[in-house]
Every structure is written in structure tokens, then in C-alpha cells.
Amino acid sequence: MSGTTASFTPSRRLLVAATLLVVAGAMSGCPSSSGTPSATATPAPASAGASAAGPASAAGGSTVEIGNFAFTPPTLTVSPGTSVTWKFDDSTDHTVTADDNSFTSQPMGAGQTYEHTFATAGTLAYHCSIHPFMKGTIEVK
Template identity: 60%
Template structure:
């Protein structure tokens, strides 16, 4: 399982590589609500606040860019292979 921290209006790390079948968990360590939303709409969270989490399993190989719907300048990429 891999983790991404959301803090200072950033996804850390912004680029993550995992094996196909792995689950990534995002944790909001920021003081405001955020979402995790695939650019292609294939996965996404509702807004969640500090201490909240969102998890997604990347069942297939590929490159999955994502963003925060609330703060679209926040961007990240998961590569599953």
C-alpha cells in the first residue's frame, strides 16, 4: 500500500509509481477540504477535511493523472505497472 499526503495545497509525492493491484491512500494533512479526482473521471472522492482519507486500488496498468476539484492547480499522477 502506498500513501500520499495532502498538505500545503500539494499532493506529496506528486508522482507515484505502484504495481498494478496496489491501493493508494491519500490523507488530508491540510487545514481545508480537498478532493482526489482522476482527470478522466475513473475515480474520485467527495470533499474530505483534515485527517480524512480516500483510498483507490489501481487494478490495471496505466498512468492516472488526478487533481483536486476544489483547487484545480493541485495535481498529481499515479503510474501503475
């Protein structure tokens, strides 16, 4: 019976435990089949005409794509008064949550969008509250 019995060394047990934690963590963001998907969420609109004049951004517009557990682009530069739209296109739900808690979206999935208007100059870091390793920055100049 030698050679067929599975024995786990302490390092192998640690590897198995770490793998299980990663899988469990990834699955925790999966949408529940019992929940109902929410409609596209948009915070209260900015004052009318606040961003009607001028371009939203010199580099690539004012949209952040969410896919493959990442915000793309990771840093977006916009002018004051610009509305930024996050487009959700991933295999699991995510949120857009300002590090200073000035705004947050509901958990949202593929095909949904979230919009927030940045009124004043400054740099604002944000993350996904479900997957905190997902980070992004909006620079308002």
C-alpha cells in the first residue's frame, strides 16, 4: 500500500488552504440567482448644462470600462463638471465606491452603467467594495 496514500505536508496544506480561499473569495462576488438585477443606477443629476460646453477629457472620453476584475483606464483625467460613466462588463458584480465615501454604486453586472459628476478639481481614488484590490483614480483638472 505504499505510494498510493495521499499525504499532505504542512506546505502543501497551506497551498490547498490558500487556493480554497482564493476560489471562495472569487465566488463571493458572483450574483445570486435569487436576487433580481437592478436597473442602471445614476446618482442625482448635476445642474442642467453644467457640462454642456467643452470636451469631457482630452484622453479617451469620460468612460471607465469594468472587465477582467479591473478598471480601464485605471486613471482618468477629466475637467470639472464632467460626468464619468462606468460601464460594467464582467463575469461578476462590482461596485464603484469612492475611497472617501462621497459616492458609491449598488453592485452591478454586465450591461449596466453608473454615472457620477465631478464638480471640483482634485484627485479622487475609488475601488470596488466587493473586490477591494480593484482600484482606480479620477483626476479632475
